[in-house]
Amino acid sequence: MATNRAAWQEYDRWNAVVADVLFPELDRPAPVYLDVEDHEIEEIGARVGVNADVVVERLGEVVGSTIDRNSVTGGFKDHIERVRHWQNGPQEAVYPAVAALATFSLAAEQMASGDGLSSSNYYGRLANLLGGSKGRLHQSYMKVAEPLWAGLNLWLDRLDGRRGTPTAYALGKRFVGLPMSQALVREADRRRLEQFFVDFDLAPRSDIPAAEIEPLLTSWFRREHQTSHLGKLWAKASLRERFAEVAAVELRSWDGIDTSDESDGGQSRAGRALLALRMRNFPKQHVQLFPFFLVKEPSTARSAKLAVDSGDVAVDLVPAVEVDRAMVLGDGGAVDPASLLGGVLTVRDSAGGEISRMPRGVVVFRDDDQSSLRIETTQVLMGDDIVILALDRSTDRLRQMLADVARPGWTEDVSRSGLPEGWTLFENVEILARPANESGVHNDLRALIPLTSSQLKLTGGLSLPGASRNRWHSARPPHVRAISDSGSEFTVRLLDLGGDLSADDVVVDEWTDDGSGSVLVDSAELQLDDGHYAVEMVVGSAVTARREFSLHSSETRDEVQWSRIDPIVHDLGDPLAVLGAGRPGEGASLVQGVLVETAEIEGPVPAATPPSAVWWKPRNDQARPKGFNLRAPEVGTCFYTGAHRFDLPDARRDNDPRRYVSACTQCGMKKTFSGSYYRNATQYARRHEATEPTPRIDVRSLPPIPAGDADQGISWDVALDALRYLGGGPMSALERVVRQIEPSSLFLTEFVATLEALGHLEVRRSADRLVPEAWEIAPTAIVDTRADRVLAGYWPPDLVADLEEHCEQQRRTVSTARPGGLLTRTSTDASADELADWCQEDVLLARSAGYDLAAQLPVLSAVITALPRVPVTSHGEVQVFDPPSARWVSAFGVDTVGAYRAGRFASTYYIRTENDVAAGTIAVATAYLAKHWAAVTLTGKPLIAYSEKHSALVVPLGALLPGMYQRAVVLDSGIAPEVVRRQNHAYRDVSAAVAGRITYLLEN
């Protein structure tokens, strides 16, 4: 029976409505389930124009009329055909099988609320919905279930979380398991799981195999919650595996806030105050320690009260740029680091209530896989990468414990800049085992006993920003780390999920643990192409954990993201365009990348003579003002003594299960659940007929962590290619890429400024605060530098290869070099005329862009006049720029003309001109602008030196030319500035004409 055209038209109408109702666009990415709740049924009914009571029945008929009921196994073959067609079509097209999957999910839901999980139940329900014979539906469904559900995941992945992140994964009983994973747990129940995460101190966004969650949930339900709706679901043993899978998915996206209990407005357990670390290497090794808050309404910046030793002070609470749904202080360095580790951290605000953190003698920080931050955790998991700060009194004990549980190769440091006296920093710690004698572990170190016993994770590499957190750059793919101390041998296999959804997955490679309990694979050695992959951990014939991931590069760019980019074009009619903060306009002088659209230049362009020698003597900045001190805990408490006080008796394996949670009355530290965990894990293992978890991994036999970590060395080139893959977007996405090269804010500023100057990147800054807001990869272009023609903007490798071929025909070459050793410069000796034909519309050719831009730019004083002004408020201790030593020195107040900086980590920069002093205002500026303006204003000399003989223009380190001034100089040569003798930056091959013009602009 061929299905008719009208049936498919009706199906498509329903499919579009069901897709929109079940997967609406979200403000922020969250896991989504194809689970049809009552309010959604109502909405679907309203949109398709049928009564809510009959929506399910009608949907069944509409889907039923598209299947071939006479076919024994091919009932859904038209659906598969349409999915295949969709897969090769545009990335943003709506997935055609949503309506069919909705009926699969409805059947699962009816079954779960009825007789429980069994295949015959399932296909019976499905036959009721769709019509036809149960047996044929069964056969037909088996044939398409996996590819149809995989297609749903692919659709959500392609949209990168805009309609939610995929959740339709099932490890066992895949056919019925897939719809069960969707329909089983209702929205309200999923919120309840947050309470479970809090009770077990699970770190937000952590990855735990579902098999590890199941015993934890068993303990949790045994203690309480048995009578809740959730508890009743849990009581059905056949549903537990699915249930644990849902919990694992939810934990992966959990933001650390428990919203399940709103009875007291959620105040009592809503937030957490933690510490976070940024390990900086630029310009020198330094550890930045700062407060980090998981708190309600994390996207709304607001003021809050911070409790310090002298009372309360007002601070700004702002969204953390690098981590979703978390907040930090506006000035990250507001609290003195020694006091942050040794004092009581308390903040209070109207939205988030009051949250506190008590100091601990051993503080554990976990690598956050979304950012380059390390975030405090109170409970490690097997396989975690951590950094530890320990008080002197704990270091001996800690070393002994690490010898037992961590992979060899961890390091210690007591002299790192930023590290307070009396604390030791332990780095490169990978937790790969449990301690031999758990009950002997000192309470200070309990956080280091892993709660779980196995892990399959992807770590390192260059991870690409995105909601699904499963994308990496193919030049820097993740390491695979699989660990299990269950004693059973296991295998890890890598699958290529490649091309066709309905084809079988291809096993690319396979590794066994040979009884060692761990498999560590550097996937870079496999030289994988861009594509979709999965790793699985297999014990016997059962898959116990699975992670999907995809690899990308600029050749397989993110089309959905690219289609949403707002082009960034600067109009020099507004002087703030020099800083990328001008208003858009119809002006005569537009700049985008290396493209400078200008009016005819009339008459001679004014120029001046630059200083011929370096006239400043660079010195180190003076130390910044010290931060606040927090209140210290009372003398004699556990922070000083290490003796924690528990109200309840210690956890013992044979205790009444209701009595084994207890928290220290002084610091709030919880005793872990490991005793009960092991009992549960044993029961779990028995039920699954695996060996009991008794042996432990001998970490001493593992290969040590290579010195100078192999993950380091994400080059500027790979980072730029990652940006080309993304195309553009919010600044947070760019930051997540760049901070993987180096986490410091100074580096980020320099990296962005350099890429802008080379015409690879465009950035739009806010007009009021001059902070970067959005970025985009500049159009594909070639800039003529006189000496050669240099590539700028979007150049994926296949396009470069194309150009090479063309140049070969002209007997010309394309060559690469790395001036300064950072970024590859690709250029050709073919002339502009020889390239003109090949370029046509797709590639833009810019001639003398450097000089043209310099000729069009406004003078510095015009930029200064256009800067946003704010009233002078108390800035407390600030620093002022001293041009002769090219450094920041301490200042009290901002009363006089000068360039100032306030704040400690990410500073804000200001300028006060004579007019500002008279008017009581202060101008918001950028670091580079402030320095160059201060030099001309205070000394009468521009902060540059130019050697005509060497065609080199020199500025102090950290004082690159601001904005478009730098772009004009760099485009003259296509060469990024280089560091000279660790004191200055030099721009090479700068013509006298451009140097003279820039001098004029700075002096006027």
Ligand SMILES: [Zn+2]
């Ligand atoms: Zn304590």
